[in-house]
Amino acid sequence: MLEKALQGEPRYWGWLVLLLVGIGAGFGAYSVQYQQGLSITGMSRDVSWGFYIANFTFLVGVAASAVMLVLPYYLHHYKTFGRITILGEFLAIAAVTMCILFIIADLGKPQRVNNVLLHPTPNSVLFWDMIVLNVYLILNLVIGWTILGAERKELPPPKWVKPLIYLSIPWAVSIHTVTAFLYAGLPGRGFWLTAILAPRFLASAFAAGPAVLILLAMLVRKLTKFDAGKEAIQTLAKIVTYGIILHIFFFFLEVFTVAYSQIPSHLTHLKYLYFGYHGHGGLVPFMWTALFCGFTAITLLVVPQWRKNEGLLGIAAVLTFICTWIDKGMGMISGGFVPNPLHEVTEYAPTGLEMLVTLGVYCVGALVLTVLYKVAITVKEYEELGGAAPAPH
Amino acid sequence: MQIKDRPIIIAGILIFLAIFTFPLWSAMGKTAPEPKVELPKDVKECVAPKDYMRTSHMQLLNEWRDSVVRDGNRVFVAFNGKQHNMSLTSECLRCHTDKAKFCDQCHNYTGVNPFCWDCHTYPKESK
Amino acid sequence: MMAFNRRDFLKIAGLSAAVGLGGQTAWELLLPGHLDAAEMPAASGLTAKRWGMALDVKKFTPAVRQACIGVCNQSHNVPKIDSKQGLKWIWEAGYEAAFPDLEAEYVEDEIKEMPFLVMCNHCDNPPCVRVCPTKATFKRGDGIVMMDMHRCIGCRFCMAACPYGSRSFNFHDPRKFLPDPAPNKDYPTRTKGVVEKCTFCTERLAVGKLPYCVEASQGAMLFGDMSDAGSAPRKALRTRYSIRRNAALGTNPQVYYLI
Numbered sequence: 108m109l110e111k112a113l114q115g116e117p118r119y120w121g122w123l124v125l126l127l128v129g130i131g132a133g134f135g136a137y138s139v140q141y142q143q144g145l146s147i148t149g150m151s152r153d154v155s156w157g158f159y160i161a162n163f164t165f166l167v168g169v170a171a172s173a174v175m176l177v178l179p180y181y182l183h184h185y186k187t188f189g190r191i192t193i194l195g196e197f198l199a200i201a202a203v204t205m206c207i208l209f210i211i212a213d214l215g216k217p218q219r220v221n222n223v224l225l226h227p228t229p230n231s232v233l234f235w236d237m238i239v240l241n242v243y244l245i246l247n248l249v250i251g252w253t254i255l256g257a258e259r260k261e262l263p264p265p266k267w268v269k270p271l272i273y274l275s276i277p278w279a280v281s282i283h284t285v286t287a288f289l290y291a292g293l294p295g296r297g298f299w300l301t302a303i304l305a306p307r308f309l310a311s312a313f314a315a316g317p318a319v320l321i322l323l324a325m326l327v328r329k330l331t332k333f334d335a336g337k338e339a340i341q342t343l344a345k346i347v348t349y350g351i352i353l354h355i356f357f358f359f360l361e362v363f364t365v366a367y368s369q370i371p372s373h374l375t376h377l378k379y380l381y382f383g384y385h386g387h388g389g390l391v392p393f394m395w396t397a398l399f400c401g402f403t404a405i406t407l408l409v410v411p412q413w414r415k416n417e418g419l420l421g422i423a424a425v426l427t428f429i430c431t432w433i434d435k436g437m438g439m440i441s442g443g444f445v446p447n448p449l450h451e452v453t454e455y456a457p458t459g460l461e462m463l464v465t466l467g468v469y470c471v472g473a474l475v476l477t478v479l480y481k482v483a484i485t486v487k488e489y490e491e492l493g494g495a496a497p498a499p500h
Numbered sequence: 501m502q503i504k505d506r507p508i509i510i511a512g513i514l515i516f517l518a519i520f521t522f523p524l525w526s527a528m529g530k531t532a533p534e535p536k537v538e539l540p541k542d543v544k545e546c547v548a549p550k551d552y553m554r555t556s557h558m559q560l561l562n563e564w565r566d567s568v569v570r571d572g573n574r575v576f577v578a579f580n581g582k583q584h585n586m587s588l589t590s591e592c593l594r595c596h597t598d599k600a601k602f603c604d605q606c607h608n609y610t611g612v613n614p615f616c617w618d619c620h621t622y623p624k625e626s627k
Numbered sequence: 628m629m630a631f632n633r634r635d636f637l638k639i640a641g642l643s644a645a646v647g648l649g650g651q652t653a654w655e656l657l658l659p660g661h662l663d664a665a666e667m668p669a670a671s672g673l674t675a676k677r678w679g680m681a682l683d684v685k686k687f688t689p690a691v692r693q694a695c696i697g698v699c700n701q702s703h704n705v706p707k708i709d710s711k712q713g714l715k716w717i718w719e720a721g722y723e724a725a726f727p728d729l730e731a732e733y734v735e736d737e738i739k740e741m742p743f744l745v746m747c748n749h750c751d752n753p754p755c756v757r758v759c760p761t762k763a764t765f766k767r768g769d770g771i772v773m774m775d776m777h778r779c780i781g782c783r784f785c786m787a788a789c790p791y792g793s794r795s796f797n798f799h800d801p802r803k804f805l806p807d808p809a810p811n812k813d814y815p816t817r818t819k820g821v822v823e824k825c826t827f828c829t830e831r832l833a834v835g836k837l838p839y840c841v842e843a844s845q846g847a848m849l850f851g852d853m854s855d856a857g858s859a860p861r862k863a864l865r866t867r868y869s870i871r872r873n874a875a876l877g878t879n880p881q882v883y884y885l886i
Contacts, residue, residue, distance in 0.1 A: 144819035144820055145798045150712075151712050151798075152711060152712060152713060152786075153792070155786040156787060210782075214780050214782055215783070215796065215797065215822075216780045216821060222761040222780050225761075226778065228761060230758075231759055232758065233758065233760040233782060292758075293788045294878065295790025295876060296787065447792055448727070448791060449725070449792050564666075569773070569775050569776075569777065570765070572833060573667055573668050574833050576665075576666055577664060579663045589815075615818070620815045
């Protein structure tokens with residue numbers, strides 16, 4: 108099937124070349140980091156995780172959100188999602204690929220990463236995160252590829268793939284839960300020490316992932332003959348609506364507990380993020396932007412006429428993405444480290460090289476996504492045309 | 501596969517083979533100088549028999565490393581009953597005084613680059 | 628020489644001998660050769676069931692504090708990097724930074740203004756050890772929380788887990804910030820990409836000496852076996868009021884501050 112990714116129009120190849128340029132830039136920046144160590148990043152003794160881990164966390168959510176398509180389609184036989192479930196599964200593959208690259212980019216000694224397998228340590232959440240992420244990647248590859256292959260041959264998918272699909276549903280929840288456990292079990296970090304961290308992560312993921320899918324489906328419709336269908340997009344929109352409302356609701360649950368109890372080791376982080384702390388407030392404008400985007404998205408999504416207007420829906424999807432990305436990609440990691448356990452403030456901002464490495468990883472993800480979508484959409488287009496032979500090249 | 505693709509495919513395979521075998525043909529005709537290992541003059545026995553040290557000193561050093569750092573052991577009782585302090589810089593280099601004339605000889609010849617020296621300082625080495 | 632800690636490789640070693648392959652054969656390269664040897668701690672080493680420390684805070688003068696910090700940095704080749712990416716094994720922290728959980732509006736002037744020496748607490752229940760994915764940081768039998776720099780992959784999970792800010796990461800190649808040769812040629816430097824911290828001077832205990840800072844403290848730091856009621860820190864703790872850094876987190880820190 109992969110050969111379908113080798114045929115395309117000039118704009119397809121142009122896009123791939125553009126992505127390769129981005130990957131090259133990221134790789135160049137990474138080789139500087141490899142030579143000079145993580146000193147080229149904005150991370151510090153106090154804020155020891157930064158942009159890489161934040162983006163990793165966000166993308167684990169995007170990967171997990173594939174379950175929002177798989178579950179209705181396979182568990183509830185919601186046929187409308189039949190056409191786009193594969194897009195969700197392939198988005199998950201691209202997202203997990205990026206997650207793994209972000210982890211590697213963040214390691215001080217990437218050449219020793221095998222030590223995690225050579226000295227397996229079940230009491231470390233990172234050990235479990237490695238397992239759930241890799242298994243999730245394999246599950247989605249096997250399921251997506253098998254089902255698409257069967258579809259191409261116009262055969263029903265093989266029976267053995269069913270149990271794997273059922274397994275992939277709780278597994279999707281597990282990847283983001285375990286990722287939340289990375290943070291939620293640390294005794295000295297009041298911002299993360301909350302049982303609602305995993306639900307918060309999942310809610311924002313179930314908003315962000317389907318929002319990305321809505322935008323991708325709109326883009327695919329514009330660029331190819333494949334149309335996901337209005338109804339499928341509208342159902343995704345409803346999922347985003349519930350997701351973003353839950354995300355904001357859970358955020359306020361956290362705010363209440365922290366603000367009403369007024370325990371400083373929990374409260375100071377929120378103060379830093381939303382009002383600034385001891386004269387440091389680098390993230391304040393971003394955090395309020397996120398809240399503003401979240402509320403605007405909710406407004407656009409809850410009113411049925413607005414949600415059904417695809418132009419407004421597109422805007423709501425973009426706003427949802429911005430809201431959840433700032434929340435996880437900027438606030439969630441820095442917020443936990445500032446102030447540090449000694450109540451000292453060291454702020455964090457990524458450096459240019461750090462952002463370039465990040466860009467490179469996103470370009471790898473976009474490349475994987477493009478190639479996989481190209482294969483899937485070529486198969487779907489062929490079906491669309493009622494089995495007519497594809498245009499000769 | 502279409503017939504007109506054949507030259508491209510064959511060219512691709514040839515390029516791949518050329519790159520893949522680069523380490524073989526790039527050194528053709530050249531011979532690296534044989535390692536000249538300088539042995540200590542006054543000491544005759546190492547911490548293990550010579551044959552063992554030649555083939556397996558890296559395992560021994562890894563073993564020493566784990567034993568010292570992780571188990572808090574410091575003393576190695578050798579095959580001949582002699583006791584040694586398990587330390588690269590203060591024990592191995594006590595007899596093999598010049599890293600360049602001992603360690604580096606074979607390591608350079610075989611193209612290995614052990615990372616011991618990234619941290620363990622060699623007294624005479626001015627880096 | 629009874630309780631040798633013979634390791635697996637010494638045992639499987641017999642295999643190649645049993646097969647009758649001596650000397651340099653292909654087998655030798657695959658399997659380590661027969662080696663009749665053993666490993667054990669040095670006889671002169673200091674041992675304990677549970678190492679710990681008590682700092683008599685009012686005995687410290689600025690000069691003593693600087694001596695403790697200086698000798699540690701010098702002896703462990705800890706580079707001085709004046710940025711937020713620096714490294715600290717033992718350092719000075721004000722009362723509010725060292726004891727944020729014991730925040731009090733009104734405290735004895737001397738205490739409120741005094742810098743405290745802080746370091747790794749060698750917790751009895753260390754969160755850093757719990758989270759490490761490779762056992763690169765681990766708790767030894769004598770309670771010391773140790774770092775294996777050879778194994779650390781630099782994920783910095785331990786830094787997020789430590790509630791005392793006791794861990795430092797080598798963002799830079801530390802040798803770039805050290806004189807050549809390094810201040811103490813008998814102690815290794817580190818390499819970029821690994822985490823480091825105070826080790827209670829395991830290298831000194833192994834040869835029967837007390838940690839450098841304790842030696843430099845002129846009696847202000849009491850180091851000993853916390854499981855031994857007769858040890859110097861235990862004796863002092865029985866008669867004096869003491870505090871620990873954020874013990875409410877359940878980490879059970881083993882560094883006490885005598886007030």
